[in-house]
Amino acid sequence: MPKPHRAPTWTRRSVLGMTAGGTAAAALGAFGVARAASAAGTDATASGPGDVVGKVTAGYQGWFACKGDGAPIDAWWHWAPNSAQAPSPANNGIKAWPDVRDYATTYPTAFGALGNGRTASLFSSYDQQTVDTHFRWMQQYGIDTAALQRFDPTGGEGPTRDEMARKVRGAAETHGRKFYIMYDVSDWTNMRSEIKSDWTSKMSAHTASSAYARQNGKPVVCVWGFGFDDAHHAFGADACLDVVNWFKNEGCYVIGGVPTWWRTGTGDSRSGFSDVYHALDMISPWLVGRIGTVADADDFHTRATVPDLADCAAHGIDYQPCVLPGDVSARQRVHGDFMWRQFYNMVRAGVQGIYISMYDEYNEGNQIAKTAESKDWLPTDSGLLALDEDGTACSSDYYLRLTGDGGRMLRGDLALTATRPTRPTVGGLPTATAGTRSLAARGQRQGRDSLRRR
Numbered sequence: 001m002p003k004p005h006r007a008p009t010w011t012r013r014s015v016l017g018m019t020a021g022g023t024a025a026a027a028l029g030a031f032g033v034a035r036a037a038s039a040a041g042t043d044a045t046a047s048g049p050g051d052v053v054g055k056v057t058a059g060y061q062g063w064f065a066c067k068g069d070g071a072p073i074d075a076w077w078h079w080a081p082n083s084a085q086a087p088s089p090a091n092n093g094i095k096a097w098p099d100v101r102d103y104a105t106t107y108p109t110a111f112g113a114l115g116n117g118r119t120a121s122l123f124s125s126y127d128q129q130t131v132d133t134h135f136r137w138m139q140q141y142g143i144d145t146a147a148l149q150r151f152d153p154t155g156g157e158g159p160t161r162d163e164m165a166r167k168v169r170g171a172a173e174t175h176g177r178k179f180y181i182m183y184d185v186s187d188w189t190n191m192r193s194e195i196k197s198d199w200t201s202k203m204s205a206h207t208a209s210s211a212y213a214r215q216n217g218k219p220v221v222c223v224w225g226f227g228f229d230d231a232h233h234a235f236g237a238d239a240c241l242d243v244v245n246w247f248k249n250e251g252c253y254v255i256g257g258v259p260t261w262w263r264t265g266t267g268d269s270r271s272g273f274s275d276v277y278h279a280l281d282m283i284s285p286w287l288v289g290r291i292g293t294v295a296d297a298d299d300f301h302t303r304a305t306v307p308d309l310a311d312c313a314a315h316g317i318d319y320q321p322c323v324l325p326g327d328v329s330a331r332q333r334v335h336g337d338f339m340w341r342q343f344y345n346m347v348r349a350g351v352q353g354i355y356i357s358m359y360d361e362y363n364e365g366n367q368i369a370k371t372a373e374s375k376d377w378l379p380t381d382s383g384l385l386a387l388d389e390d391g392t393a394c395s396s397d398y399y400l401r402l403t404g405d406g407g408r409m410l411r412g413d414l415a416l417t418a419t420r421p422t423r424p425t426v427g428g429l430p431t432a433t434a435g436t437r438s439l440a441a442r443g444q445r446q447g448r449d450s451l452r453r454r
Contacts, residue, residue, distance in 0.1 A: 051213035066107035095365030111379035172211035224257025343406035
């Protein structure tokens with residue numbers, strides 16, 4: 001019998017957190033790099049609008065499976081540390097519980113019933129209807145592009161990940177969304193050769209799809225993990241630069257998911273990687289685990305985003321920072337104020353695009369996809385928090401709606417505003433805290449936590 005798949009005991013956040021220390025433009029051609037280039041004192045210009053520039057991209061894991069769903073991995077993939085056994089209070093791999101009412105098929109767990117008496121069931125990403133539902137939400141809420149995460153595909157997870165790429169392609173085509181492959185090279189021992197083979201023999205075929213993202217006329221590919229100063233990304237600068245240049249020679253527009261402090265080569269970034277970072281077409285610094293409050297977001301804007309943009313403008317590189325909703329389990333979300341402050345800071349800085357971390361990341365609690373809105377939709381024995389954990393009622397789709405409004409502000413369809421316009425609930429009267437407070441004032445009250453940086 002094959003060994004049961006066990007989800008990794010580390011995540012991007014758990015590992016990297018240890019090392020971390022007017023009016024919006026009315027037209028896309030006027031936004032972004034023009035402001036950044038001016039600040040940098042250069043004449044560098046950014047790429048024009050495409051499928052990532054001027055767009056909101058959401059990282060899409062697509063890595064949840066359940067016993068009985070037909071997936072080759074045949075496991076409770078990413079739902080449970082021991083994926084051979086059903087998720088339960090003693091075998092739980094998530095920090096937030098999904099709202100599964102829109103899924104045609106779900107799979108019963110060993111958790112107790114929900115607070116409303118319903119069976120505690122979970123979805124499988126392997127079901128095409130699940131992927132279709134996720135991309136329908138993207139269409140409904142104005143999320144432009146999905147970055148499909150692809151980890152080392154040479155092991156036992158490979159066949160399932162191959163199928164997920166096919167399912168995502170179909171859903172993107174059906175719902176008029178774009179997608180691209182985002183390689184996560186964490187713990188990929190033979191990455192330098194195998195990533196090239198995987199692209200050539202498998203993933204490049206998806207660029208024939210009308211839904212495959214293109215920027216500057218080139219298919220988009222992202223590589224996440226170069227330059228991180230930890231044991232999971234122990235690649236030399238020469239190997240990383242070789243991979244970046246190889247993809248560029250293949251005709252790709254290459255995004256780098258890079259360390260938070262890539263520009264200074266300190267903190268979570270290895271030194272000596274400046275040439276790697278500056279070879280990229282777009283830079284997307286990681287942010288999960290670095291900030292947790294509105295005050296942190298403001299500090300990051302000053303110490304990272306603004307100088308990052310100036311550096312990118314000076315080198316003709318596009319800039320796509322992360323925006324995160326916050327970890328539900330750590331009570332970071334403050335009913336959307338944390339996320340909105342990031343949108344506001346990024347748009348006023350003039351970024352070229354925004355990367356949402358993440359769409360379906362229930363493991364780290366940073367998902368924007370529909371989530372249990374109250375204890376009525378949580379297993380009674382889970383110990384998890386719902387979206388109303390701070391006393392403000394939030395609909396299960398609230399962070400999808402909030403992301404949609406952030407995208408409108410990025411595109412200039414919504415005036416630049418520090419005051420969150422999105423109500424936590426829909427229908428009826430808004431809650432007392434919805435859309436009425438100054439985020440700047442909230443940031444001052446949350447100044448107790450500083451930005452983590454080594």
